[in-house]
Amino acid sequence: MARLFLHPGKERSLLRRHPWIFAGSVERLEGRARAGDTVDVLSADGRVLGRAAWSPVSQIRARMWCFDADTTIDHAFFKRRVAAAVAARQSHPLLTGQDGLRLIHGESDGLPGVIADRYGDVVVVQLTSAGADKWRDAIVAALVQATGCSTVYERSDSDVRGLEGLEPKTGCVHGALPETLQIVEHGVRMEVDVAGGHKTGFYLDQRDNRLLTGRLARGRRVLNCFCYTGGFSLQALAGGAESVLSIDSSGPALATAARNLALNPQLDAARADWWEEDVFEALRALRAEGRSFDLIVLDPPKFAPSAAHAERAARAYKDINLFGFRLLAPGGILMTYSCSGGIGLELFQKIVAGAASDAGVDARILHRLSAAPDHPIGLSVPEGEYLKGLAIQIA
């Protein structure tokens, strides 16, 4: 096995169990390693710190599999880690019974670069690092064994694979895809398109926030911006909203939303309106028409994939939140989110506070929101906390 030596002092983050080794921390590699190969990691004074996957073209030059000198990185290792991640979901009382569930959340589950989501009998896996890509067979076999699922579909088409020198890869790696796939989320039936949908097909991270939206929606006029396939909209209807206007620029997403509404005959479709439009323009048009709402959901796409985009993203967040506040009736609630890794909670809250003050409203936070507990955040890996939200009520 090749040996990776760190520059003096660069072991500090590893001693805190942070799993990334940046290119600038690597003093030298002794021996030969190809992309994804396991290497021993040593401090400058020769102490073994653990084992990592080597990734020669990435700025994250290696990702730790373990923080000791004894663990062997083999099929059995992946079997143990995958089984532990699946068991943690199975034993969480708020997650049992869910048929759409994140089973593996990358670094936070000790499996850097591995995402696995379960939709009924289908597991969708996304491998985004050289090490994860190298161990595909072991990870897939372990998932099949731990879940008993009949199908594993790979959706390794995220842009970040390019940073690791990996080509996109999609398709069935075990079994076959059923023609259509549905899950039930808090009583609402939703179609999941694992081959063509966003990410692995569905935004599982918002599950519990959708339920909260439903709880707050009774008797309210709801506006759901960036609605995708209608997750928040349908929960609002289920919760007894008076009306729900949903906006998204994607025709296919809205077509799926319409099918989802039809899958739930218990919901009153007459209360739902769908606009295929740019949200930035639609918000201005609604304001010009003098419309107002009692509950507004803003769940935009990632405006800032990294800190480098933060400034432009901040303007976009400010803009939609400003219009959100202006469209709220007195006592109305804004549920606003950012899934940008480059915008932390503190900055996000500042942006939203700025929007409230520009809109001239008195506002207070009712709930701080984050991803559901099947998307845990490793305490040593705060970068894992990408989704943050605020439920804010105005006077």
Ligand code: SAH
């Ligand atoms: N809230 C959704 C997920 C939103 S994902 C859920 O709970 O499932 C972001 C959505 O924003 C995508 O559906 C995308 O089509 C849409 N989108 C991106 N930019 C947009 C824009 N400028 N105007 C309207 N919709 C946009």
